[in-house]
Amino acid sequence: MNSNTFRMPARRTAALAAAVALAAGPVLLTAPAAHATGTGSGAQGQAGAVVLRTGLDVNLLNKTVSVPLKASLNEVKAPASARKTALSVRLDGVDQGKPFSVLRADVATASATVTPTRAEGFANLAKARVHLPGLPLLSLIEVEKVTSKAVCEKGRQPVAESNVLGHVTVLGKKVKLTAGGRTKVTVPGVGEVTLDLSRTRTTSTTAAATALELKVSVNPLNLNVAEVEGVVTLAEATCTAPRPGGKPTEQPSAPPSQEPDDASGTNGSRDTGITAQGGEPTANLAETGGSSATPYVTGGALLLVGAGAGALALNRRARARG
Incomplete structure (x- = not known):
């Protein structure tokens, strides 16, 4: 039991x-x-800036060839900055291959910064002169000050803005620019330049700003240069926002x-x-x-x-x- x-x-x-x-x-x-x-x-954002960019075709007077002039000053991508104030290049067949000054300025800065929540590109140009091959004494354009900024923050609408301050001279002629508009300058015996002022573009995640874009078509007939055609860009900034997380x-x-x-x-x-x-x-x-x-x-x-x-x-x- x-x-x-x-x-x-x-x-x-x-x-x-x-x-x-x-x-x-x-x-x-x-x-x-x-x-x-x-x-x-989320993924990190992107930013970039450039003070000057050229995409030109230089046609030589005594040859049946076109020499490309593709150059840039202070082109940076985040994270970086640059402060060079002059750009010189050499072109075969132009002025016997001597260095040619494309841009000189008192101030020429570009910066690009990225954080986990923000991306920003910024370009600044002051007291600047741009020259073309075949026109060593006559400036393509002279500007007092131009700036561009593109800001992309996570979760916010991107912002792009450009400013052109002070006088602007194109091929020796002072011009009055219209905000967001297009201006055409024609100089007999020299050529034609079309300017787009303060071009901006935004999407839900990107922004881009260009202070001045010049469409160039000139015939200097000097230094063995017959024609110069293409585009010159001043003060450009871009950004892409960090992806939401x-x-x-x-x-x-x-x-x-x-x-x-x-x-x-x-x-x-x-x-x-x-x-x-x-x-x-x-x-x-x-x-x-x-x-x-x-x-x-x-x-x-x-x-x-x-x-x-x-x-x-x-x-x-x-x-x-x-």
Whole structure:
């Protein structure tokens, strides 16, 4: 009787322990429904600026060839800045290959900066003279001061602005510019220049600003130069906003047969490193050779072993007392 009295609680205890282990098993052996990794900060923005850029074709008088003049001053991309105030180039067949001054200015700066939340490009030009091949004494354009700025902040509408301050002289003629408009200057025996003032462009994530863009078509007939055609750009700034990001978001795990969510356009992958199955970055699984449920399987196994050992010990004590 005593033996039966002691055996019954032992069996009940063992059964209870097994029941608890089995009840807890499904919870411990199943991976959590969601797991977030990374910070979701998004991609970094971009910014750029240039004080002067030329895209010209120089046609030589005594040859049937066109020599390209593609040059830039203080062209930078974030993070960087430049402050050179002069640009000289050499062109084969022009003035016997001597250095040719394209731009001279008192101030010529360009800067581009990027932070996790902001991208900005800025160009500044003051007291500047631009020259063309074949016109060493006559300036293509003279400006007092021009600036351009493009600012792109995360979560805000990008801003682009340009300013032309003071007088502007084109091919020796003072011109009155119209904000956001187009001005044409014609000089008999020299050529024609069309100016676009303060050109700006914005989208939901980008901005670009150009203080002055000159479409050039001149025929200097000097220094072996017959024609110069192309575009000259003064003070240009651009930017691209950092991509929006935020706190980690929980993504439900998908069963093996379920197709990953492709709403992001990246075949189921996300910038935060969250995957559709298990919620762990793929690189971690490849390194360990396990799955995201491995810790839970191990914990469940240890609990079952402990419960069985406890039940066996209680049973032995009951028999010894009997």
